[in-house]
Amino acid sequence: MYGKSVREKLEANNYKLTSQRAVVLDVMSANRGQHLSADEVFFIAKKEMPNIGIATVYRTLEKMAAMDVLHKTVFDQGKYRYELCDENSHHHHHIICLDCGAIFEVQEDLLHSLEQHLEEQGFKIVDHELKLYAYCPNCLKVEE
Amino acid sequence: MYGKSVREKLEANNYKLTSQRAVVLDVMSANRGQHLSADEVFFIAKKEMPNIGIATVYRTLEKMAAMDVLHKTVFDQGKYRYELCDENSHHHHHIICLDCGAIFEVQEDLLHSLEQHLEEQGFKIVDHELKLYAYCPNCLKVEE
DNA sequence: GTTGCTGCAAAGTATTTGCACCGAT
DNA sequence: ATCGGTGCAAATACTTTGCAGCAAC
Numbered sequence: 588m589y590g591k592s593v594r595e596k597l598e599a600n601n602y603k604l605t606s607q608r609a610v611v612l613d614v615m616s617a618n619r620g621q622h623l624s625a626d627e628v629f630f631i632a633k634k635e636m637p638n639i640g641i642a643t644v645y646r647t648l649e650k651m652a653a654m655d656v657l658h659k660t661v662f663d664q665g666k667y668r669y670e671l672c673d674e675n676s677h678h679h680h681h682i683i684c685l686d687c688g689a690i691f692e693v694q695e696d697l698l699h700s701l702e703q704h705l706e707e708q709g710f711k712i713v714d715h716e717l718k719l720y721a722y723c724p725n726c727l728k729v730e731e
Numbered sequence: 732m733y734g735k736s737v738r739e740k741l742e743a744n745n746y747k748l749t750s751q752r753a754v755v756l757d758v759m760s761a762n763r764g765q766h767l768s769a770d771e772v773f774f775i776a777k778k779e780m781p782n783i784g785i786a787t788v789y790r791t792l793e794k795m796a797a798m799d800v801l802h803k804t805v806f807d808q809g810k811y812r813y814e815l816c817d818e819n820s821h822h823h824h825h826i827i828c829l830d831c832g833a834i835f836e837v838q839e840d841l842l843h844s845l846e847q848h849l850e851e852q853g854f855k856i857v858d859h860e861l862k863l864y865a866y867c868p869n870c871l872k873v874e875e
Numbered sequence: 876g877t878t879g880c881t882g883c884a885a886a887g888t889a890t891t892t893g894c895a896c897c898g899a900t
Numbered sequence: 901a902t903c904g905g906t907g908c909a910a911a912t913a914c915t916t917t918g919c920a921g922c923a924a925c
């Protein structure tokens with residue numbers, strides 16, 4: 588279940604929870620922490636609903652991102668990736684392994700002091716996104 | 732001037748500093764701190780060299796990025812942007828104004844403690860990229 | 876005369892849009 | 901009957917690639 592808040596957000600925007608949208612949300616829900624591309628969502632959704640169209644997937648992902656149900660990011664290839672927003676912990680960051688491409692999440696939020704400093708300079712910080720490029724423990728192990 | 736190090740890097744890779752490449756580098760140099768897209772570089776370069784091809788611009792930007800002469804980033808639209816690497820201060824971060832779209836740079840590097848923590852967990856951190864989404868002082872002023 | 880570089884056009888990716896049809900109010 | 905949503909195909913936006921000709925050593 589993706590909770591009542593999604594349904595509420597849909598209603599607040601006069602959007603309907605159609606079967607296609609439910610399938611897309613199920614895919615996202617079943618792949619929490621995965622950062623799927625539209626393509627991948629489409630491919631997985633097709634198993635459940637073979638004649639779903641890619642345009643519907645794009646339109647659904649776009650709407651969900653606009654409603655803060657999904658978070659839309661670019662990692663590097665000039666291709667969007669989506670993940671379910673985590674109600675509890677906003678502001679998580681990513682470590683992208685330069686070798687295997689795996690994406691890890693960092694929950695800690697050590698940027699408060701930097702943001703505070705910038706707010707003193709007159710900015711109103713709304714959100715931030717940190718990407719760390721690294722070699723992950725697994726890849727370092729294999730190379731030995 | 733883009734200094735002798737660019738020429739050295741070119742030579743080290745058996746690349747030639749053709750007039751087209753010089754024009755592209757001049758454009759980047761004349762627009763330091765600007766984060767230009769390939770399109771914009773192409774447009775500006777055409778003033779200097781009207782029959783330069785967009786493919787040449789892309790190829791040049793790509794090569795320069797591979798040689799760490801330029802830094803290639805994605806801000807949001809799924810479109811690459813390039814800027815001249817600053818020899819002195821690596822690791823600068825960006826504040827993207829959600830209102831006017833202006834991009835500001837943050838020089839301070841307050842991420843060492845976070846990186847140290849992650850290295851203790853077995854990652855080898857190579858680079859990082861921080862984007863802060865905010866309202867800039869100018870836009871906040873106008874709204875008043 | 877090889878080898879890298881260029882401009883052009885074509886192809887490739889990722890995403891968006893126009894449109895006729897469908898389904899729920 | 902209206903109106904949002906859908907699937908398809910066409911269009912768009914950005915980038916890459918194939919290729920013939922050019923320029924330099």
